Amino acid sequence: MKRENHRRLRNRKRRIEHRLREKVWSEQAAPMLRGSNFQYELSDRSRGLDTGGIGVMHRLALQVGLVEEIDRHVSVLKVHLPYHESDHVLNIAYNALCGGECLEDIEWRRNNEVYLDALGASRIPDPTTAGDFCRRFAASDIEDLMTAVNETRLRVWAKQPAEFFGEATIEADGTMAPTTGECKEGMDVSYNGTWGYHPLVVSLANTGEPLFLVNRSGNRPSHEGAAERFDQALALCRRAGFRKVTFRGDTDFSQTQHLDGWDAQGVRFVFGIDAKANLIDAADCLPKRAWERLERPAKYEIETEERRRPENVKDIKVIEREFQNIRLRSEDVASFPYSPTACKKVYRIVVVRKNLSIEKGGWCLFDDIRYFFYITNDPESPAAEIVFEANARCNQENLIAQLHGVHATRMPVDTLLSNGAYMVMASLAWTLKAWFALLLPERGRWREKYQQEKLEVLRMEFRTFLNAFMRVPAQVVRTGRRIVFRLLSWNRWQHVFLRGAEYLAGPSLRT
Numbered sequence: 001m002k003r004e005n006h007r008r009l010r011n012r013k014r015r016i017e018h019r020l021r022e023k024v025w026s027e028q029a030a031p032m033l034r035g036s037n038f039q040y041e042l043s044d045r046s047r048g049l050d051t052g053g054i055g056v057m058h059r060l061a062l063q064v065g066l067v068e069e070i071d072r073h074v075s076v077l078k079v080h081l082p083y084h085e086s087d088h089v090l091n092i093a094y095n096a097l098c099g100g101e102c103l104e105d106i107e108w109r110r111n112n113e114v115y116l117d118a119l120g121a122s123r124i125p126d127p128t129t130a131g132d133f134c135r136r137f138a139a140s141d142i143e144d145l146m147t148a149v150n151e152t153r154l155r156v157w158a159k160q161p162a163e164f165f166g167e168a169t170i171e172a173d174g175t176m177a178p179t180t181g182e183c184k185e186g187m188d189v190s191y192n193g194t195w196g197y198h199p200l201v202v203s204l205a206n207t208g209e210p211l212f213l214v215n216r217s218g219n220r221p222s223h224e225g226a227a228e229r230f231d232q233a234l235a236l237c238r239r240a241g242f243r244k245v246t247f248r249g250d251t252d253f254s255q256t257q258h259l260d261g262w263d264a265q266g267v268r269f270v271f272g273i274d275a276k277a278n279l280i281d282a283a284d285c286l287p288k289r290a291w292e293r294l295e296r297p298a299k300y301e302i303e304t305e306e307r308r309r310p311e312n313v314k315d316i317k318v319i320e321r322e323f324q325n326i327r328l329r330s331e332d333v334a335s336f337p338y339s340p341t342a343c344k345k346v347y348r349i350v351v352v353r354k355n356l357s358i359e360k361g362g363w364c365l366f367d368d369i370r371y372f373f374y375i376t377n378d379p380e381s382p383a384a385e386i387v388f389e390a391n392a393r394c395n396q397e398n399l400i401a402q403l404h405g406v407h408a409t410r411m412p413v414d415t416l417l418s419n420g421a422y423m424v425m426a427s428l429a430w431t432l433k434a435w436f437a438l439l440l441p442e443r444g445r446w447r448e449k450y451q452q453e454k455l456e457v458l459r460m461e462f463r464t465f466l467n468a469f470m471r472v473p474a475q476v477v478r479t480g481r482r483i484v485f486r487l488l489s490w491n492r493w494q495h496v497f498l499r500g501a502e503y504l505a506g507p508s509l510r511t
Helices: 003-019 054-063 066-073 085-097 103-110 113-118 127-135 139-158 226-240 256-264 277-284 313-320 383-405 416-438 447-459 462-470 494-504
Strands: 167-174 195-197 200-204 209-214 244-249 268-273 324-338 347-360 363-376 474-479 482-487
Touching: 003 494, 054 066, 054 085, 054 113, 054 416, 054 462, 054 494, 066 085, 066 139, 085 103, 085 127, 085 416, 103 127, 113 474, 113 482, 127 416, 139 209, 139 226, 139 416, 167 226, 167 383, 200 226, 200 383, 209 226, 209 416, 226 244, 226 256, 244 383, 256 268, 268 383, 277 324, 277 347, 277 363, 324 363, 324 383, 347 383, 363 383, 383 416, 383 462, 416 447, 416 462, 447 494, 462 494
Parallel strands: 167 244, 244 268
Antiparallel strands: 167 200, 200 209, 268 363, 324 347, 347 363, 474 482
């Protein structure tokens, strides 16, 4: 980072720390919020933008070749008057990156002269044109768009250190995308009575990137089409150079007819499997010595001293009103060989036995035992580790929540395919956030600190990323061939932001 930027960051941090320093206050005669004489004027030359991080994101899209890949793979426009396919795709992605929640929010940016200058554009598509662009997509065009993104993704992965390619963990899950519309083609009612769509999300757990997004009707089963997407993700990760690949999924994704094929390809898998009668009988017949107590690790390590837990108000109400309550007493784990009907090979079933008590009004009514099963082709890892790894799949729920957070599942258009196209475009906001984190440099004397910051940005929720890296007030100045962003405020992530910006201002990353 430039020495002058270091100095300015240090001074801005020092000033805010001085304001927020520990201080013994005397009784104040007036409230702390004392401003009153406010005046508003229109600036003539100085022009500001509330989302100053957009310049870095567009620079990122250019540097990694995303713009070129979209225009090379996607062809849905007969002529470019005046927009290219990449203009439309990035227009929707950038709207989400700037906090937009729907297509109509594009109109605010379209009428913001400073936003247009920040992107070096004379104009951007309006919301109606953006919706019409989504309607042009056939199923093959959506595949082409995901191919363009994944080809770019390979370049980003190629810049990662060697340890990044140790093992890729690929996960799949479905999520409901409800809609209140009544005329949206492809919508249907789900198992729980919700009208909408049922997208499939296949992602890389290592980085939280969505690799494939498929829109489906609301009544389709969760696993439909997942096996083919697993195969595509496997091919992508093998091209990238990952030495090992693991598939994970819940009970809907065990798909036993595909297990032999994946095992033959050297894929390790851990799937949930339904607690059917034959598995329960097998677990009941296990000898006592086959079971061992399952001790789950603490969610976090207490660095100071443990605080006294507050009173459990919910538990008190449950007892007072004599609600029936299920309380977990202990867990045990074991494993045994098993060959599903659709498989020729024998695999390993890991079973968790939950020892429960059914209570009412503080009294134990009876004890209960419930089993949870996982199927894997890993014969060596301890059974407890298999359970913890399978449970770690819950992190994909966080990714799906982030996709909801960028409003990729808002389904604003009127057909199954057009909403699928919109979902892929809007999800680019989250993907660009992940790429920015992955490309943060981590060399030099502060290597360990940089690595930790990179990991924090990669795991950061989208809302936090917006506030730290996108909603950065900036003055935008166009001078000659440059577009200069002058940051107008400080936050604690600004040194990371500037380090990433300076890295992306270097040589192209397209090779």
